[in-house]
Amino acid sequence: MDFELTDEQRGLVDSTRSLLTAKAPIERTRKLAETEHRFDAELWGYGAELGWPALAIAESDGGLGQQIIDLTLVAVELGRALASTPFIPVVVAADVLSHSNHERKSELLQSICAGTLIATWAFAEFGQPWSVAGVQTRAEPAGGGYELTGSKVSVQDGDIAQFVVVDAVLDNAPARFLVPTDIAGIHTRRQQTLDVTRGYFEVDFDHASVDASALLARGDSAQIGRTLQLITVLTCAELVGIGQRLLDMTTDYVKNRVQFGRPVGSFQAVKHKCADMRMWVQASTAATYYAAMALDAEHHDTERLVSVAKAYVSGAVNRVAGQALQLHGGIGFTWEHDLHLYLRRARVGSMLYGDVRHHRERLCQILQSGVRDSRP
Missing domain, CATH: 1.10.540.10 (Acyl-CoA dehydrogenase/oxidase, N-terminal domain)
Incomplete structure (x- = not known):
């Protein structure tokens, strides 16, 4: 590749x-x-x-x-x-x-x-899995249009969006709607998250009425799956950027921080940690690019490649953040230093759209499915 x-x-x-x-x-x-x-x-x-x-x-x-x-x-x-x-x-x-x-x-x-x-996507629901099966918001035909009832969480920038793409259940099948955020029945509340640099919101739909034209698709779970793959890949990409910056911050710091009369970066143990960080960032970059290219090519194995990327990148970038924190020493724990801002977003990004465990379990399911399909 x-x-x-x-x-x-x-x-x-x-x-x-x-x-x-x-x-x-x-x-x-x-x-x-x-x-x-x-x-x-x-x-x-x-x-x-x-x-x-x-x-x-x-x-x-x-x-x-x-x-x-x-x-x-x-x-x-x-x-x-x-x-x-x-x-x-x-x-x-x-x-x-x-x-x-x-x-x-x-x-x-x-x-x-x-x-x-500005538009955003409302998919996740409290206590539900990161899959189509987790969609519980209901849509019912009403007055020539539809009425939405339910609650979505982790909606990024839900306070500034003029439209929100909402996935719901219509006639016991998945459906998605393009909903203006200024209609009656929509209530937005900021969620308290570890990432202080970005807004995530809970969006409630209390019998919110939309026109029939708001319906974008119905009965097409594959389309929702594609959207989930796309946002997962882009989240991995953002995590890669965070990892790159943490690596640069750390190597610059250990080159200039002097202890025992020499830069701490000259000590072998510190070199090994920086080398590990670089390895994790490079591998995360490759996994993310590969998943993105597979999504572009509509490759038959895209779902597996996206889960490989998210499972690996989520863990690797968090390890990079942990090593960066350790190598910075006491200053890395302070509010005044920028490191914690990157660590916070890395932690949140690693949980969104499925954490390491979720995607490893998904990979196991894909593997088991492949074994069953290959049996005579």
């Missing part, structure tokens, strides 16, 4: 990193963490000019017609900078809309490309 970036992809990475370096220093993220929305509107505007939300949207709908691997490259850089943007939920919602026949599809996608429309 060739992971070498094309010239176009290298340009995308370089321009994204340059923008984030200039407009999204970590000090800005700290300040935004103290605001109500934890959303960098200025940075999102610059990102839209650079084409972030338009990357994977078809050219006929105002986008750039690129692939999921390109979204992955941007997500890595956003994780590296710990940027406060709605990139992941917006591009996931755009992907859902692109695969629908919604009457306002082109109009909404063009607004997403311009950065003027």
Whole structure:
């Protein structure tokens, strides 16, 4: 598998990193963490000019017609900078809309490309698994439209989104709706999470009425599965960026921290820990890129590859964060140091869309299924 970036992809990475370096220093993220929305509107505007939300949207709908691997490259850089943007939920919602026949599809996608429309995905429910089987929100026909009842959790940027893609059960089958967030019957509450740099919300639907046109798909669990795979890959990419930044922070620190008359990075035990961190980051990068490319190619083994990536990356980046904390010593535990901000997002990202245990169990199920299918 060739992971070498094309010239176009290298340009995308370089321009994204340059923008984030200039407009999204970590000090800005700290300040935004103290605001109500934890959303960098200025940075999102610059990102839209650079084409972030338009990357994977078809050219006929105002986008750039690129692939999921390109979204992955941007997500890595956003994780590296710990940027406060709605990139992941917006591009996931755009992907859902692109695969629908919604009457306002082109109009909404063009607004997403311009950065003027923010959408998110409401999938997870309290105490339910990260799968289609975990969808318990109900949709009932009512007055020529539908009425939604239920509660979703871990909805990223639910407070700033104008639309939310909602997965529900309609006539005992999965269905998904594009719901405006300003209608009656929708209540949003911020969740208290370990990650203080990003907003996650619980969204309640109390007999919320939507038009018949809000229905995007019904009876298609495979489409929901694809969306879950996409957001899982992009979360892995963000974790990779976090791992890269923690590795850089740590190696810079141990090169300059002097103890016993020499840099602590010159001690063999410290070198070994840094080497382990680099190995984990490189392996996480490869697993994530491979899963993204499989999703682009619609490979028959995509589900397994996505679970391999999430199971590995979730564990590896948390190990990187732990080693970084240890090698920084006492200063790494302080609020004033930036390390804990990366550690917090890494911890949350590793739990979202299935933790290590969830994806290992899923891999076992896939393996067992393959064994049964191969029997004569």
